[in-house]
Amino acid sequence: MLIGELAxxxxxxxxxxxxxxxxxxxxxxxxxxxxxxxxxxxxxxxRQITGLLGAGFGTDAIRSILPCATGPAPEIDLCPEVAAxxxxxxxxxxxxxxxLRRHEAAITGLLEGCVGVDSRx
Numbered sequence: 001m002l003i004g005e006l007a008x009x010x011x012x013x014x015x016x017x018x019x020x021x022x023x024x025x026x027x028x029x030x031x032x033x034x035x036x037x038x039x040x041x042x043x044x045x046x047r048q049i050t051g052l053l054g055a056g057f058g059t060d061a062i063r064s065i066l067p068c069a070t071g072p073a074p075e076i077d078l079c080p081e082v083a084a085x086x087x088x089x090x091x092x093x094x095x096x097x098x099x100l101r102r103h104e105a106a107i108t109g110l111l112e113g114c115v116g117v118d119s120r121x
Contacts, residue, residue, distance in 0.1 A: 003035070024063055064081070064082065
């Protein structure tokens with residue numbers, strides 16, 4: 001299928017598909033006229049990529065996780081290397097959440113200390 005058809009089927013932009021290809025996450029062959037042509041497995045790959053991006057993984061991580069992905073959700077065959085990488089990513093997300101909660105508390109405290117300001121708005 002051509003890039004526009006794949007983009008429409010997956011609900012992503014053609015720019016995203018080109019980016020995935022540039023990052024080594026998606027492969028396309030070229031027609032004689034230079035148009036990208038994707039095989040039948042491309043739709044599943046794009047759904048897996050977008051699922052992993054939605055989970056917070058970067059393209060470097062996805063490149064190593066993608067060979068272990070099955071199904072569009074995706075489901076991951078957790079070999080030790082992939083599991084370790086996912087645990088590191090989860091720890092980074094949890095650290096970021098801790099920082100955001102600390103910021104939230106500080107801002108709430110500042111708002112509560114302001115005279116005439118309703119902190120709920």
